[in-house]
Amino acid sequence: MLSGRYATEGFFDEMFMADGQVRPHYRRLMERFSNLSAEEFLQKKQAVDASFLRLGITFTVYGDEEGTERIFPFDLIPRIIPDKEWRLIDEGLTQRIIALNMFLHDIYHDQRIIKEGVIPAPYILSAKHFRREFMGFNVPRDIYIHICGTDLIRDDSGRYLVLEDNGRCPSGVSYVLENRVAMKRAFPNFFEAAGVRPVDSYSSDLLQTLRHIAPGGKEDPTVVLLTPGVYNSAYFEHCFLARQMGIEIVEGRDLVVRDAKVYMRTTRGLEPVDVIYRRLDDDFLDPSVFRRDSVLGVPGLINAYRAGQVSLANSIGTGVADDKVIYYFVPKMIKFYLGQDPIIPNVDTYLASEEKDLKYILDHLPELVVKAANESGGYGMLIGPKASRSEIADFRKKIVAEPRNFIAQPTISLSRHPTLVDGVKAEGRHIDLRPFILHGDKVRIMPGGLTRVALRKGSLVVNSSQGGGSKDTWVLYGDE
Amino acid sequence: MLSRVADSLFWLSRYIERAENTARIVDVNLQMLLDFQRMDDEKIKDHWQSLIKSVDEEELFDALYKKPTSESVTEFLTFQSENPDSIVSSLSRARENARMVRDQISTEMWEELNRMYLFVRSKQARKQWKSDPYGFYKLIRDGSHLFQGLTDSVYPHDEGWEFIQLGRHIERADKTSRILDVKYHILLPSVRDVGGAVDVVQWSAILRSCSAQEAYHHVYVNSVEPWKVAEFLILSEDFPRSIRFCCQRVDASLRRISGTPEHEFSNEAEKCSGRLLSNLNYSSMDDIFASGLHEYLDGIQRDLNRIGSAIFKTYFFYPATDLENEIRTQQHQQQQTRDHTSPATS
Numbered sequence: 001m002l003s004g005r006y007a008t009e010g011f012f013d014e015m016f017m018a019d020g021q022v023r024p025h026y027r028r029l030m031e032r033f034s035n036l037s038a039e040e041f042l043q044k045k046q047a048v049d050a051s052f053l054r055l056g057i058t059f060t061v062y063g064d065e066e067g068t069e070r071i072f073p074f075d076l077i078p079r080i081i082p083d084k085e086w087r088l089i090d091e092g093l094t095q096r097i098i099a100l101n102m103f104l105h106d107i108y109h110d111q112r113i114i115k116e117g118v119i120p121a122p123y124i125l126s127a128k129h130f131r132r133e134f135m136g137f138n139v140p141r142d143i144y145i146h147i148c149g150t151d152l153i154r155d156d157s158g159r160y161l162v163l164e165d166n167g168r169c170p171s172g173v174s175y176v177l178e179n180r181v182a183m184k185r186a187f188p189n190f191f192e193a194a195g196v197r198p199v200d201s202y203s204s205d206l207l208q209t210l211r212h213i214a215p216g217g218k219e220d221p222t223v224v225l226l227t228p229g230v231y232n233s234a235y236f237e238h239c240f241l242a243r244q245m246g247i248e249i250v251e252g253r254d255l256v257v258r259d260a261k262v263y264m265r266t267t268r269g270l271e272p273v274d275v276i277y278r279r280l281d282d283d284f285l286d287p288s289v290f291r292r293d294s295v296l297g298v299p300g301l302i303n304a305y306r307a308g309q310v311s312l313a314n315s316i317g318t319g320v321a322d323d324k325v326i327y328y329f330v331p332k333m334i335k336f337y338l339g340q341d342p343i344i345p346n347v348d349t350y351l352a353s354e355e356k357d358l359k360y361i362l363d364h365l366p367e368l369v370v371k372a373a374n375e376s377g378g379y380g381m382l383i384g385p386k387a388s389r390s391e392i393a394d395f396r397k398k399i400v401a402e403p404r405n406f407i408a409q410p411t412i413s414l415s416r417h418p419t420l421v422d423g424v425k426a427e428g429r430h431i432d433l434r435p436f437i438l439h440g441d442k443v444r445i446m447p448g449g450l451t452r453v454a455l456r457k458g459s460l461v462v463n464s465s466q467g468g469g470s471k472d473t474w475v476l477y478g479d480e
Numbered sequence: 481m482l483s484r485v486a487d488s489l490f491w492l493s494r495y496i497e498r499a500e501n502t503a504r505i506v507d508v509n510l511q512m513l514l515d516f517q518r519m520d521d522e523k524i525k526d527h528w529q530s531l532i533k534s535v536d537e538e539e540l541f542d543a544l545y546k547k548p549t550s551e552s553v554t555e556f557l558t559f560q561s562e563n564p565d566s567i568v569s570s571l572s573r574a575r576e577n578a579r580m581v582r583d584q585i586s587t588e589m590w591e592e593l594n595r596m597y598l599f600v601r602s603k604q605a606r607k608q609w610k611s612d613p614y615g616f617y618k619l620i621r622d623g624s625h626l627f628q629g630l631t632d633s634v635y636p637h638d639e640g641w642e643f644i645q646l647g648r649h650i651e652r653a654d655k656t657s658r659i660l661d662v663k664y665h666i667l668l669p670s671v672r673d674v675g676g677a678v679d680v681v682q683w684s685a686i687l688r689s690c691s692a693q694e695a696y697h698h699v700y701v702n703s704v705e706p707w708k709v710a711e712f713l714i715l716s717e718d719f720p721r722s723i724r725f726c727c728q729r730v731d732a733s734l735r736r737i738s739g740t741p742e743h744e745f746s747n748e749a750e751k752c753s754g755r756l757l758s759n760l761n762y763s764s765m766d767d768i769f770a771s772g773l774h775e776y777l778d779g780i781q782r783d784l785n786r787i788g789s790a791i792f793k794t795y796f797f798y799p800a801t802d803l804e805n806e807i808r809t810q811q812h813q814q815q816q817t818r819d820h821t822s823p824a825t826s
Binding site: 053054055056230235236238239240242243248249250251253254257260264265266267286287288289292295299300302303 | 481482483484485486576579580582583584587590591594595598639737795796798803806807808809810811813814
């Protein structure tokens, strides 16, 4: 199915070179797949889909009544990364997470980066998720982002670029682990021969990361995962991770704060909690401090956190690093804190609040991608080349009205990957990659990540809410 | 364990047991129709009417269907999502509860329950139900057995397991009492038939709906007699669907959860269950006959309800937090901490 008519159409293709030759690290896969008939492939695909549904590996679609659970479309052709590329990614992401954590510590303490003129103060102070009430607060072991999902893309020359950092509650890691299980079931004999690095240690690494930040270095802390509940779109993942780590999954109503200590309500009364892996945004954590209408959180939680009686992962106030205007400054942070050049560069970015950039943006809207500084999930975005005139005019008004809230980037033609279409033939589809980075006693990056694929022909949007699917991501021990 | 988790395990187990029992009851009643002589519309109507009565849903049924027929009643008890006790509703609720404790139960248990749920909601299920109802209801029973078997063999026999056992045995005792009770109603008026062929058919059906026919014959060699059937299903010490057996299990689970020795109690649930169990241990059929079977079964159902709500109060229930009040208290405390730590300036 991968032979014959597959066309790279001038894009950077992960599997095929421009002349149609298979890249070395895909050769073994090619051999294996060319022995399979389209029918066998379709059967495997159906078996995998059925098992996802049976296992309930689904996400919830908001605003949909019956049958709100859908499976996240999974493509059977894996994305493969050779060792030499992975080493670059690993080093680049390690460098980045260290710089980001130094940055967060700095802006909540001395603000050297502002004082020394690297980042203008107004950008930090106006960041939507900057929590000035936590100025001077010391988080356990000075780590702010413990779990990070950084999105990488490749441009038309195959160069890896950072698209965005997700330092609040990144999700998707359970799909990485379940996709691998599904692939192993579909191609049982292939893995050993293919030299694929395993991903299964993620859960124990995560637990170790969480235990590392226990209050006062407590030996055997009680760690829990705080979920918004069964109706959250990532609930499956919350359960999956809690089960794998063997920790309790709790909802806000299961927790109570007494004398600045956090307890959970059990059949034997109240039991203390030390570390909370929270999958709830800052705003919802504590209705006595943040949003009063939040019924998901725990009144008094922040007080306990401030008193150092409970640790949170990720820490409060990390959202400032997710701001797309702050993203612009990450390469400067790396230089400032580490004295290094960034190993993985950013995508070129224009800030609408800088006069020169604004003029450029407004003159080139039909070529650019414009993004709202604090939106994610593919929302609040203009893709110039695909937008209508009225959409462009609409965005122009928004940008002029609120320049601080917008950035623009050149439209990158993301790399493509052969992807099964209509169950029988392979066509190129655009992809990205979200590796998962843990920062505890040391930085650990799972060899792999979530490869998301835009299933609609020509689409550049890979988000699951907008027609995206996923692939298993194979990081090889070697380069072939 | 978290109170919310214990609560979900209890109900998850109860709803699966409920689905299984509904499948049993419908199946046996369908089969009974085949054994009737002289079937006319009126008789069929009576037959199904009593079944609707046993689940206390006459009003709802009348609102949804024109008249009780084999098709409408079995549809009502199997697929009708408006009926909170239908098989589909029970399995949906079981799954909702399982979703809330997805991290606690094993993947196998979840997969089996999810498979059953997806099946009963599929078109294929309806097709099979129409063409082969016995096969269909057997699938439901098998699914429940598979789930319970998995629970026994892959779930740690710890506190959570005891809550699963509690849910299962309270539900089962309740359903066995209802199965007996409803037949008592339809049998008594037909004095003419007592001891006749139809009578034996009816009482055999009761045994079958509890999978008790073979076990019964081990004890009471060959004749199927109403009082012996009742005795077997109420008082048997070792038949797993008898009321007494289930109550023994309930009592034992309660004691294992709290660590209270036999003949003592540490909470309301244990008190109720200990009383009910002694009542069953020290009753004979003559006593039950004297108080009236229906009244006796009614009393058991009330006791089971009492145990259920006592379990809720003891283990699951935390008085609803008055969120506004809690917020104010916490804000007040934060204010104090701040005043306390900030140096006084003048």
